[in-house]
Amino acid sequence: GAGVSQTPSNKVTEKGKYVELRCDPISGHTALYWYRQSLGQGPEFLIYFQGTGAADDSGLPNDRFFAVRPEGSVSTLKIQRTERGDSAVYLCASSSQTGTEQYFGPGTRLTVT
Amino acid sequence: AQSVTQLDSHVSVSEGTPVLLRCNYSSSYSPSLFWYVQHPNKGLQLLLKYTSAATLVKGINGFEAEFKKSETSFHLTKPSAHMSDAAEYFCVVSVGAAGNKLTFGGGTRVLVKP
Numbered sequence: 001g002a003g004v005s006q007t008p009s010n011k012v013t014e015k016g017k018y019v020e021l022r023c024d025p026i027s028g029h030t031a032l033y034w035y036r037q038s039l040g041q042g043p044e045f046l047i048y049f050q051g052t053g054a055a056d057d058s059g060l061p062n063d064r065f066f067a068v069r070p071e072g073s074v075s076t077l078k079i080q081r082t083e084r085g086d087s088a089v090y091l092c093a094s095s096s097q098t099g100t101e102q103y104f105g106p107g108t109r110l111t112v113t
Numbered sequence: 114a115q116s117v118t119q120l121d122s123h124v125s126v127s128e129g130t131p132v133l134l135r136c137n138y139s140s141s142y143s144p145s146l147f148w149y150v151q152h153p154n155k156g157l158q159l160l161l162k163y164t165s166a167a168t169l170v171k172g173i174n175g176f177e178a179e180f181k182k183s184e185t186s187f188h189l190t191k192p193s194a195h196m197s198d199a200a201e202y203f204c205v206v207s208v209g210a211a212g213n214k215l216t217f218g219g220g221t222r223v224l225v226k227p
Contacts, residue, residue: 004156031213042203042217043157056214091157102215104149104157 002026004105006092012111013082021077021108025094032075033102034067035091043091049075082112115140117204117218125224126194134189134221136204145207146187147215148178152200160202163187174198199225 005024013019025032031050035043045059049069060066064082069075079086089109093102120135138144148160161172168180174197178189187204204218 033213033215035215035217040220042220043215045214045216048213059214093157101159101162106154106156 004092004094004103006090006105006108008108009106010109010111012113015082015084015112017082017112019079019082019110021079021090021110023075023077023092023094023105025073025075025092026096026103027073029094029096029103030072031095031097031100031102032069033093033095034075034077035093037089037091037107039088046077046090079110082110084112086110087112115142115144115206115208115216117206117216119202119204119218119221121221122219123222123224125226127226128196129193132189132191132194132198132223134202134204134223136187136189136218137185138187138204138206139185140206140208146178146180147205147207148172148176148187148189149203149205149217150200151203151220157203160189194223194225196225196227199223 007022033048034046037043047057047067052072064080067077089107091107093104095102116139118137126132146163149157150160151157160176161170163170163180171177176191201220201222203220205215208214
């Protein structure tokens, strides 16, 4: 079956612009996670959803970042007033329920110029 | 709080020789521990996981890891490296009773020489 998909695969934007990154989880997975991987580092947790609600957003770096999952399936990570330091690969993962194996998508590489 | 330390940022091995990737963790709770592999331009793939059952865990592609509570370690091994094992490997600890948030180590890049 289809895995986790993320669009776009690459996004180049100018400093100060707004971007949206999309994640389509595996069908039926109730838990969805966002991570950020900077160059040469391991992924860092941003936020996770159980159903439609954000159960833990403690990893969001500041109020320029927020994410939604209005129907409990697709999620969008939104970044306002992008900065060069936001450049990274943004990874999405889903699991059938909280605490089970997380399946990762290929990521969106964001470059802020 | 919880954290993971991967003791080697790079490991170079010859094809057919053993691989050892070292990982130490810190966790306030009984941890769940994982190893993930990331091949270039591909997504993270789970190699194996420890969730308080047997301390010796076998994973895919001939990898295994041993949970040692007294040493707070979860080292990854493989008896014989293949060229296809060249990738980045992450040791991961899950946070909280529900194991929802993953905390990753900094990664170990494995180079396999022919």
